[in-house]
Amino acid sequence: xxxxxxxxxxxxxxxxxxxxxxxxxxxxxxxxxxxxxxxxxxxxxxxxxxxxxxxxxxxxxxxxxxxxxxxxxxxxxxxxxxxxxxxxxxxxxxxxxxxxxxxxxxxxxxxxxxxxxxxxxxxxxxxxxxxxxxxxxxxxxxxxxxxxxxxxxxxxxxxxxxxx
Numbered sequence: 299x300x301x302x303x304x305x306x307x308x309x310x311x312x313x314x315x316x317x318x319x320x321x322x323x324x325x326x327x328x329x330x331x332x333x334x335x336x337x338x339x340x341x342x343x344x345x346x347x348x349x350x351x352x353x354x355x356x357x358x359x360x361x362x363x364x365x366x367x368x369x370x371x372x373x374x375x376x377x378x379x380x381x382x383x384x385x386x387x388x389x390x391x392x393x394x395x396x397x398x399x400x401x402x403x404x405x406x407x408x409x410x411x412x413x414x415x416x417x418x419x420x421x422x423x424x425x426x427x428x429x430x431x432x433x434x435x436x437x438x439x440x441x442x443x444x445x446x447x448x449x450x451x452x453x454x455x456x457x458x459x460x461x462x
Contacts, residue, residue, distance in 0.1 A: 299353075299381045300331045303346040334384060350389050354382060359395045366402040371427040378427040403430060411437030 305328045332340070340346040352358065353374050362369050371378045382396045407426070410419045411434060426434060 299334045299351065299375055299377065301334050301337045301351045302349040303330050303332050303337050305330060305346055307345055348388055351385060354385055354389055354392050362395060362399050366399040367406055370425040372425055376428050379429045407434050408437055410434065411441050
């Protein structure tokens with residue numbers, strides 16, 4: 299995932315950053331969008347100030363809160379929850395938003411795992427980020443294991459972790 303940043307120092311000789319073949323200069327207060335892993339490290343060293351990713355803006359968070367089940371997380375970010383947890387240090391309300399959305403969406407994921415797919419479920423399943431998709435798969439596997447266990451075809455039900 300990429301995050302907007304503001305450069306806090308002048309940098310000389312960045313090569314392709316300015317298109318000057320190694321002689322370019324990038325000035326303080328320039329705006330860049332960097333991969334989170336890079337922005338986080340540069341932020342720790344005070345080279346950049348990270349800004350809130352647009353997917354966690356106040357406007358976006360209000361939209362998510364209004365109708366969590368209708369949010370197309372996969373199109374927003376395939377790693378929405380994991381990225382949100384990383385951004386939580388930057389914006390203190392993000393963990394609260396993540397928790398509320400997750401708790402509402404997980405109920406629908408569990409219903410789909412129990413009842414199977416229909417047209418409504420099809421659209422929802424295609425909106426899941428990777429964490430939710432992994433959770434749906436585990437719920438479906440557990441749902442299939444229960445009858446086997448009840449018919450003595452399986453000796454134990456195994457416990458699994460939703461987020462490795």
